[in-house]
Amino acid sequence: MKSIAELKEIREQMQSRINMRKEEDEGIRVVVGMATCGIAAGARPVLATFVDEIGRRNLQDVTVSQTGCIGVCRLEPIVEIYEPGKEKVTYVKMDPEKAARVVSEHLVNHRVVEEYTIGAAE
Amino acid sequence: MNFARSHILVCGGTGCTSSQSPKIMEEFEVQLAKRGLSDEAKVILTGCFGLCALGPIVVVYPEGAFYSNVKVSDVAEIVEEHILKGRIVERLLYHEKKSNEIVHSLNDTEFYKKQKRIALRNCGVINPENIDEYIAFDGYQALATCLTERTPQEVIDIISASGLRGRGGAGFPTGTKWSFAAREKGPVKYVCCNADEGDPGAFMDRSVLEGDPHSVIEAMAIAGYAIGASQGYIYVRAEYPIAVKRLQIAIDQAKEYGFLGEHIFDTDFSFDLEIRLGAGAFVCGEETALMTSIEGHRGEPRPRPPYPAVKGLFGKPTILNNVETLANIPWILQNGPEKFAEMGTEKSKGTKVFALGGKITNTGLVEIPMGTTLREIVEDIGGGVPNGKKFKAAQTGGPSGGCIPASLIDTPIDYESLAQIGSMMGSGGLIIMDEDNCMVDIARFFLDFTVDESCGKCAPCRIGTRRLREILDKIVSGKGTMEDLDLLEELCYHLKSNSLCALGQTAPNPVLSTLRYFRDEYEAHVKEHRCPAGVCKALLHYVIDPEKCKGCTACSRVCPVDAISGEVKKAHVIDTDKCIKCGACIEKCRFDAIKKQ
Numbered sequence: 001m002k003s004i005a006e007l008k009e010i011r012e013q014m015q016s017r018i019n020m021r022k023e024e025d026e027g028i029r030v031v032v033g034m035a036t037c038g039i040a041a042g043a044r045p046v047l048a049t050f051v052d053e054i055g056r057r058n059l060q061d062v063t064v065s066q067t068g069c070i071g072v073c074r075l076e077p078i079v080e081i082y083e084p085g086k087e088k089v090t091y092v093k094m095d096p097e098k099a100a101r102v103v104s105e106h107l108v109n110h111r112v113v114e115e116y117t118i119g120a121a122e
Numbered sequence: 123m124n125f126a127r128s129h130i131l132v133c134g135g136t137g138c139t140s141s142q143s144p145k146i147m148e149e150f151e152v153q154l155a156k157r158g159l160s161d162e163a164k165v166i167l168t169g170c171f172g173l174c175a176l177g178p179i180v181v182v183y184p185e186g187a188f189y190s191n192v193k194v195s196d197v198a199e200i201v202e203e204h205i206l207k208g209r210i211v212e213r214l215l216y217h218e219k220k221s222n223e224i225v226h227s228l229n230d231t232e233f234y235k236k237q238k239r240i241a242l243r244n245c246g247v248i249n250p251e252n253i254d255e256y257i258a259f260d261g262y263q264a265l266a267t268c269l270t271e272r273t274p275q276e277v278i279d280i281i282s283a284s285g286l287r288g289r290g291g292a293g294f295p296t297g298t299k300w301s302f303a304a305r306e307k308g309p310v311k312y313v314c315c316n317a318d319e320g321d322p323g324a325f326m327d328r329s330v331l332e333g334d335p336h337s338v339i340e341a342m343a344i345a346g347y348a349i350g351a352s353q354g355y356i357y358v359r360a361e362y363p364i365a366v367k368r369l370q371i372a373i374d375q376a377k378e379y380g381f382l383g384e385h386i387f388d389t390d391f392s393f394d395l396e397i398r399l400g401a402g403a404f405v406c407g408e409e410t411a412l413m414t415s416i417e418g419h420r421g422e423p424r425p426r427p428p429y430p431a432v433k434g435l436f437g438k439p440t441i442l443n444n445v446e447t448l449a450n451i452p453w454i455l456q457n458g459p460e461k462f463a464e465m466g467t468e469k470s471k472g473t474k475v476f477a478l479g480g481k482i483t484n485t486g487l488v489e490i491p492m493g494t495t496l497r498e499i500v501e502d503i504g505g506g507v508p509n510g511k512k513f514k515a516a517q518t519g520g521p522s523g524g525c526i527p528a529s530l531i532d533t534p535i536d537y538e539s540l541a542q543i544g545s546m547m548g549s550g551g552l553i554i555m556d557e558d559n560c561m562v563d564i565a566r567f568f569l570d571f572t573v574d575e576s577c578g579k580c581a582p583c584r585i586g587t588r589r590l591r592e593i594l595d596k597i598v599s600g601k602g603t604m605e606d607l608d609l610l611e612e613l614c615y616h617l618k619s620n621s622l623c624a625l626g627q628t629a630p631n632p633v634l635s636t637l638r639y640f641r642d643e644y645e646a647h648v649k650e651h652r653c654p655a656g657v658c659k660a661l662l663h664y665v666i667d668p669e670k671c672k673g674c675t676a677c678s679r680v681c682p683v684d685a686i687s688g689e690v691k692k693a694h695v696i697d698t699d700k701c702i703k704c705g706a707c708i709e710k711c712r713f714d715a716i717k718k719q
């Protein structure tokens with residue numbers, strides 16, 4: 001039998017799983033460039049790392065989606081992070097290790113990993 | 123359930139299921155596996171989205187892309203393009219009928235914009251076979267709060283304050299009904315859910331049970347707590363196999379989690395729930411007949427009083443609520459009665475779900491705030507009458523209800539306004555009719571239904587409905603007299619005042635309201651032996667316009683009874699004595715030369 005505390009726990013556990021279906025989606029959006037150039041440059045393992053890490057850490061209010069060509073093909077794989085009320089952050093030349101660090105620093109601790117951003121690369 | 127970056131929701135309502143949505147789900151699994159995406163994207167079965175005319179429906183999150191008329195052969199493209207590459211498949215997105223605009227998200231469609239989904243809040247959003255998803259959308263929170271923080275009286279007060287009225291047809295205030303049963307002495311009382319849904323063409327309750335069964339279960343447990351009952355029954359028709367299956371799965375899950383059973387949330391409150399299957403008799407939706415049927419007897423009504431709240435199931439105090447009524451309950455308790463009462467009109471609060479059918483573009487399920495006008499439902503949400511035809515009338519309340527003519531299309535939909543114009547809210551069937559519908563024929567159609575469904579216990583209904591139909595038969599075959607119209611009306615009032623239950627009391631409504639608004643059509647049948655809409659076969663003649671006829675002989679070749687004669691390249695004629703009015707010639711004629719008169 002479930003207690004009220006357990007009901008609350010299930011609810012919180014599930015939140016991160018179903019949040020993308022809520023109408024008022026105010027969470028963080030991670031968008032991975034997945035056009036031909038992105039995929040060729042290795043965007044798939046980057047995307048997979050985001051999905052794994054977010055799931056493992058049970059992060060709330062984060063959705064991962066992909067987009068087409070962002071336009072700077074030489075900097076692919078490109079990942080953009082949208083946080084409500086903040087400026088969009090664009091990470092370039094990503095790989096799985098960098099992705100894991102962006103999850104722990106940016107998504108968990110809300111600290112932008114400056115060295116991977118497009119500003120640092122240019 | 124693991125974290126997945128994308129959720130592919132496939133409608134598993136009855137409509138989409140019959141147009142192959144289970145095969146579409148299978149194909150998604152296959153295509154995802156083929157590309158190694160099975161862990162990243164989850165395929166989820168869900169309840170009705172409402173736009174049944176465009177099924178099967180698939181919605182892909184987080185983009186919320188709304189794909190309609192999806193075929194099994196489209197699945198590979200959706201997976202390859204959308205799930206793998208992140209490019210929405212525009213070709214399959216919903217196109218707005220009026221502007222032909224491509225709409226990306228469900229909530230941006232004209233169909234959804236004016237809707238407010240309370241009872242249907244989880245339909246098309248959650249997987250109805252997964253209790254955790256219901257919990258994620260605040261499920262069972264209201265029950266937990268009621269049991270641990272509120273007295274039964276406080277729960278009833280909240281329901282009363284919301285202004286919620288029964289959605290099963292009669293519109294009785296739900297809080298008042300609960301308080302009547304609460305003040306009766308226990309210890310044995312019952313909570314019943316009416317999921318008989320006998321109104322032909324209505325499928326609101328089925329969709330709630332298929333898409334969000336836990337909301338009804340939670341509400342029934344809350345009702346049990348409020349009135350002091352520990353046993354509930356859901357009476358659902360056996361013709362709803364998907365609803366029954368999901369309901370049983372949901373009950374089993376709720377028992378496993380301890381939301382049903384002994385000492386719920388470690389309190390003294392215990393509540394158990396069972397399903398009872400009905401064989402689909404319309405009268406079994408009437409509350410006293412329903413309870414008689416649960417008791418194991420033939421489903422026949424009995425006189426009231428005593429009302430069920432005093433002497434109901436097995437002679438014990440009982441409350442009986444409709445599925446949609448119950449689906450509102452957890453929402454009201456979670457969001458507060460004021461929030462609910464904000465929606466709607468002075469005496470009709472909240473929303474109402476309608477099953478939109480007949481001559482309308484967007485056939486399907488809609489939930490609108492009370493007070494929305496019929497025009498908004500037909501023109502905006504429903505997308506208008508198809509094929510350039512004109513709106514003629516709408517029927518609410520099915521065989522117990524009445525029609526709303528085009529002149530009253532700006533009537534707000536609420537209990538009082540509908541009753542005032544001789545119609546009724548009903549349980550939510552809303553049938554749209556265009557200029558090709560004959561109103562006398564419609565009245566006869568509903569009478570046919572009530573004659574079949576009258577249980578026979580009381581004479582006014584058993585005999586009266588038959589006599590009404592006989593008079594209507596006479597009229598549609600051109601043999602009626604003006605005296606028949608008066609007799610028809612008089613008989614209607616006899617049925618209304620003398621029948622035992624509301625089946626007989628309301629059976630004349632379709633006749634009375636068509637007489638009221640379309641008397642000219644009745645008179646055309648009687649005086650001129652003419653059916654203005656061209657429906658009533660006995661009054662129709664097929665004629666060939668000699669000006670338009672080219673003498674191609676197509677019609678005479680297709681006529682099954684050789685009623686058409688004429689020489690090649692000369693105008694043909696129809697022998698009306700031989701003609702059986704099958705219409706085959708009209709379909710064949712390429713020159714629009716054959717007319718019904």
Ligand SMILES: Cc1cc2nc3c(=O)[nH]c(=O)nc-3n(C[C@H](O)[C@H](O)[C@H](O)COP(=O)(O)O)c2cc1C
Pocket residue numbers: 287288289290291292293294296316317318319320321404405406407408409410442443444445447448549623624625
């Ligand atoms: C012939 C007849 C059929 C009915 N069918 C239904 C039905 O299918 N579903 C329903 O909820 N109520 C139906 N009702 C209304 C019920 O008697 C009752 O008023 C209702 O279930 C009460 O629940 P509510 O207060 O939540 O609306 C029917 C009534 C009559 C007279």
